[in-house]
Amino acid sequence: MSIETTTQDQRSNEKPLIDVRNLQTAFFTDKETIRAVDGISVNIDAGETVGIVGESGSGKSVTARSIMGLVEKPGQILKGSSARFHQLETVKAYASEFSDHTVEVSQLRDQHNPQDLLDRIQSDISPETFDRDNRSDITLTDILAAGYGDKLGITSERDCVFITGRSGNRPENITSGFIELTRLEGEMQRKMRGGRITMVFQDPLTSLNPVFTVGNQIKEALDLHRGLTGEEATREAVELLEAVGIPDAGRRVDEYPHQFSGGMRQRAVIAMALACEPELLICDEPTTALDVTIQAQILELLEEIQEERDIGIMFITHDMGVIAEVSDRVNVMYAGEVIEKADVISLFENPKHPYTRGLLQSIPGGQGGDRLQTIEGNVPTPNEPADYCRFAQRCPKAFDACDVVHPKHVEVSEQNDHTAACLLYPEEKSQAGAVSLHREKGKAGDGDRMRGEKQ
Numbered sequence: 001m002s003i004e005t006t007t008q009d010q011r012s013n014e015k016p017l018i019d020v021r022n023l024q025t026a027f028f029t030d031k032e033t034i035r036a037v038d039g040i041s042v043n044i045d046a047g048e049t050v051g052i053v054g055e056s057g058s059g060k061s062v063t064a065r066s067i068m069g070l071v072e073k074p075g076q077i078l079k080g081s082s083a084r085f086h087q088l089e090t091v092k093a094y095a096s097e098f099s100d101h102t103v104e105v106s107q108l109r110d111q112h113n114p115q116d117l118l119d120r121i122q123s124d125i126s127p128e129t130f131d132r133d134n135r136s137d138i139t140l141t142d143i144l145a146a147g148y149g150d151k152l153g154i155t156s157e158r159d160c161v162f163i164t165g166r167s168g169n170r171p172e173n174i175t176s177g178f179i180e181l182t183r184l185e186g187e188m189q190r191k192m193r194g195g196r197i198t199m200v201f202q203d204p205l206t207s208l209n210p211v212f213t214v215g216n217q218i219k220e221a222l223d224l225h226r227g228l229t230g231e232e233a234t235r236e237a238v239e240l241l242e243a244v245g246i247p248d249a250g251r252r253v254d255e256y257p258h259q260f261s262g263g264m265r266q267r268a269v270i271a272m273a274l275a276c277e278p279e280l281l282i283c284d285e286p287t288t289a290l291d292v293t294i295q296a297q298i299l300e301l302l303e304e305i306q307e308e309r310d311i312g313i314m315f316i317t318h319d320m321g322v323i324a325e326v327s328d329r330v331n332v333m334y335a336g337e338v339i340e341k342a343d344v345i346s347l348f349e350n351p352k353h354p355y356t357r358g359l360l361q362s363i364p365g366g367q368g369g370d371r372l373q374t375i376e377g378n379v380p381t382p383n384e385p386a387d388y389c390r391f392a393q394r395c396p397k398a399f400d401a402c403d404v405v406h407p408k409h410v411e412v413s414e415q416n417d418h419t420a421a422c423l424l425y426p427e428e429k430s431q432a433g434a435v436s437l438h439r440e441k442g443k444a445g446d447g448d449r450m451r452g453e454k455q
């Protein structure tokens with residue numbers, strides 16, 4: 001989990017493992033609509049750990065559940081959202097197994113001009129909806145991934161593997177493409193969840209069944225996702241338990257979860273996750289319930305696993321200290337939005353958003369000195385698309401415009417890819433200049449006021 005610029009550079013031409021764009025997940029209850037995740041964009045490369053940090057209720061878990069396909073009624077991922085899974089081998093396997101859910105974008109491209117299609121989408125959509133800077137940058141692939149293809153009648157609502165390039169007709173000749181995670185269902189969903197993408201929750205008992213031995217549960221995963229059974233599966237289960245540092249694995253494989261300590265249980269859950277050979281591991285507060293020593297051991301274990309297996313990790317926590325330890329890059333969430341993103345060093349050395357600064361001051365021994373400061377007030381529930389800054393009420397730096405202009409992400413330092421959504425930036429502009437920049441960015445057809453159509 002070191003920051004290696006060379007690896008970053010080598011990868012810069014490639015697609016990230018997962019590319020989440022403008023993800024919006026809302027809960028439609030009788031009383032209210034909760035826009036739990038309101039337009040976040042996050043990407044993760046193979047071998048990289050991306051942290052998601054924010055106070056309770058900021059939308060971290062709903063982000064994870066949306067990617068996993070675990071959003072349940074009355075929750076819904078809204079149209080305009082996209083989460084593209086780019087791992088080529090998996091795309092090929094899906095294209096082969098679910099060929100009737102596959103669309104050849106290069107062929108559609110000959111027939112359709114993205115700009116014409118955009119004109120045909122009724123609501124006025126801004127480039128921001130697609131996480132692009134200009135309207136002309138929006139591609140056909142963006143339009144399909146965000147779920148507008150079926151609205152336009154050029155794909156079916158069941159299409160989910162979008163193939164952009166291949167030479168010849170066979171799945172093995174596919175050269176690029178992605179699986180749109182927000183549109184998976186049924187068997188396609190089951191293969192992805194707990195297969196290519198797995199999740200580790202705060203409480204290991206959510207993932208472990210008390211009536212089966214730990215070994216049997218690992219073997220079930222091995223059977224389901226890798227077709228291993230019998231002796232072979234038992235051997236692999238023991239090896240996995242050894243790999244996650246469980247001593248005397250040959251004996252413990254036949255024990256039940258209640259015979260394991262909390263830390264050992266979480267290790268067993270991680271072994272179960274690894275049994276599926278995931279490409280992406282989502283950890284939602286995996287160490288929050290553990291004591292500090294065990295927590296450190298689990299974090300170390302995750303780091304080892306990652307180095308060995310080159311998997312991408314999304315790491316969710318409300319703890320800035322843990323984030324500093326595990327992440328390569330960090331996304332700070334507030335009320336359904338990512339409000340600052342940067343590599344971990346820039347974020348901690350040079351935090352920009354007043355909310356990030358507030359979080360850092362609340363770390364014991366952190367920038368607040370010995371006094372532990374917490375930000376006064378609570379995260380508001382996002383009920384409406386915001387045309388103001390959701391943090392303004394609690395922000396020590398707020399000024400008049402914060403109540404009427406929605407801040408957009410702008411570059412805030414020379415460091416690459418360090419952005420914050422705050423009207424104080426860019427610093428080199430006057431306050432009025434900065435405000436009008438944010439206003440302009442949000443305009444482009446007032447698109448984001450129109451967001452959030454139900455799928």
Ligand SMILES: Nc1ncnc2c1ncn2[C@@H]1O[C@H](COP(=O)(O)OP(=O)(O)OP(=O)(O)O)[C@@H](O)[C@H]1O
Pocket residue numbers: 027029034036054055056057058059060061062063073074075318381
């Ligand atoms: N099933 C649900 N029905 C209605 N609202 C929900 C549901 N699940 C989550 N929410 C709401 O979505 C918002 C975000 O919740 P989420 O669990 O993602 O927060 P979080 O950042 O993970 O917080 P924590 O640190 O406490 O785990 C909250 O306002 C929450 O009440």
Ligand code: NI
Pocket residue numbers: 060061062284
């Ligand atoms: Ni959570």
